[in-house]
Amino acid sequence: MIPRLKPYLGKEELLAALTPDRGAVERFEIDFARTFEAKYALAFSYGRSALWAFFKAMNIHDAEIIMPAYTCVVVAHAIVLSGNKPRFVDVSLSDYNMELDQVAEAINEKTGAIIATHLFGYPLDIDRLSEIVQNAENRLGKKIWIIQDCAHSFGAEWKGKLVCNAGDAALFGLNISKMMTSIFGGIITTNDEQVYEKLRIYRDTYFKKPGFIKTLRRLIYLMAVYPAFNEQIYGVVYWLQEKTTFLDRLTKAYHLDEKIHFPPDYMDRMLPIEARVGMVQLKKYPEIIKKRRETAIYYDQNISTSDGWVRPPIVEGATYSHYIVRVPDRQKVMQAMAKRGVQLGQLIEYSVPRMSVYEKYTKSLAYPLSASCSTNTINLPIHGHLSCLQIEKITKDVLCL
Ligand SMILES: *Cc1c(COP(=O)(O)O)cnc(C)c1O
Numbered sequence: 001m002i003p004r005l006k007p008y009l010g011k012e013e014l015l016a017a018l019t020p021d022r023g024a025v026e027r028f029e030i031d032f033a034r035t036f037e038a039k040y041a042l043a044f045s046y047g048r049s050a051l052w053a054f055f056k057a058m059n060i061h062d063a064e065i066i067m068p069a070y071t072c073v074v075v076a077h078a079i080v081l082s083g084n085k086p087r088f089v090d091v092s093l094s095d096y097n098m099e100l101d102q103v104a105e106a107i108n109e110k111t112g113a114i115i116a117t118h119l120f121g122y123p124l125d126i127d128r129l130s131e132i133v134q135n136a137e138n139r140l141g142k143k144i145w146i147i148q149d150c151a152h153s154f155g156a157e158w159k160g161k162l163v164c165n166a167g168d169a170a171l172f173g174l175n176i177s178k179m180m181t182s183i184f185g186g187i188i189t190t191n192d193e194q195v196y197e198k199l200r201i202y203r204d205t206y207f208k209k210p211g212f213i214k215t216l217r218r219l220i221y222l223m224a225v226y227p228a229f230n231e232q233i234y235g236v237v238y239w240l241q242e243k244t245t246f247l248d249r250l251t252k253a254y255h256l257d258e259k260i261h262f263p264p265d266y267m268d269r270m271l272p273i274e275a276r277v278g279m280v281q282l283k284k285y286p287e288i289i290k291k292r293r294e295t296a297i298y299y300d301q302n303i304s305t306s307d308g309w310v311r312p313p314i315v316e317g318a319t320y321s322h323y324i325v326r327v328p329d330r331q332k333v334m335q336a337m338a339k340r341g342v343q344l345g346q347l348i349e350y351s352v353p354r355m356s357v358y359e360k361y362t363k364s365l366a367y368p369l370s371a372s373c374s375t376n377t378i379n380l381p382i383h384g385h386l387s388c389l390q391i392e393k394i395t396k397d398v399l400c401l
Pocket of ligand 1 (some may be wrong): 047049074075172173175185194367
């Protein structure tokens with residue numbers, strides 16, 4: 001069975017994981033910053049920890065943080081757990097990003113920051129966002145931070161400019177479901193020396209170095225990832241996933257349980273083993289992105305939009321972390337494709353303001369487009385290990401539905 005995602009790992013990552021190197025985290029930060037043309041990068045145990053630490057280090061609390069209603073829920077968790085409140089904005093059906101008119105309306109004297117998510121790799125209009133924020137700052141006489149959420153959009157560009165370098169900082173997630181991975185892990189990049197210094201001092205003061213056992217656990221997890229996404233046995237993995245909860249920790253990057261919480265090790269530093277895997281992945285980044293762009297274009301030219309299917313846009317500078325299609329009956333499509341040996345994803349299958357723990361932040365506003373995306377979207381496999389034959393097979397299977 002073809003899995004819905006597959007980390008782009010080879011033997012080099014395993015070899016790097018097994019080769020001790022204590023200075024790896026600092027070197028990974030330097031390589032990461034260089035690759036994405038930022039001045040500074042700081043590594044954390046998770047993307048959510050990095051975002052949480054940013055709010056803490058920059059002393060942002062009791063503030064409203066504007067974020068899309070349709071995004072990964074851990075972003076909202078980081079906002080609440082750092083002592084702030086999410087202020088949701090609905091998304092657009094044309095590229096799944098926040099409606100910027102609604103961002104402008106949502107800004108007020110309590111606004112502390114805006115999370116500018118570039119969902120599924122689609123660049124948000126960073127020029128327009130910065131204009132909106134500048135006008136609001138002048139009007140309100142206060143700083144409003146802009147954090148680019150690039151967890152789906154490593155290297156995405158808006159009009160030829162890397163989106164991660166607009167605004168004050170950019171957030172990247174590096175778990176195995178992301179476009180590139182360091183097993184777990186997250187990174188913040190910035191071009192502002194003061195932000196860098198404050199965040200670095202905060203992290204180095206409060207985040208602990210985990211013990212050896214965690215390195216061993218990460219190594220075992222990494223070794224389990226290779227067979228878990230292998231096509232030959234993925235049928236079994238799929239069955240275990242559907243019928244049991246054994247594999248949740250391996251194949252689901254986060255836990256959706258209607259609770260606002262972080263994993264217990266969120267205040268650990270990134271481990272050298274993670275950084276070493278990350279460094280190998282960074283070298284493969286151009287290859288990863290090139291394949292995704294080619295596959296997206298192939299699907300775009302070969303998948304028909306009859307039967308009410310809505311293909312995702314092809315956008316200059318997008319990175320296609322997922323190939324998102326809106327379909328009339330998600331369950332039916334997923335089951336039919338599974339029968340043909342193709343697993344489809346259903347990320348993101350919720351709208352954050354609709355989750356019971358977030359209802360109190362919604363001020364009875366509806367987020368209809370976010371809600372509709374959460375029930376009508378599927379994503380086709382687009383990972384770097386897909387062969388041309390597999391891409392053709394997926395396309396043919398879709399046409400036969
Ligand atoms: C994955 C992700 C993050 C960060 O995730 P972690 O699992 O904490 O590393 C942030 N934003 C989005 C949109 C994501 O998909």
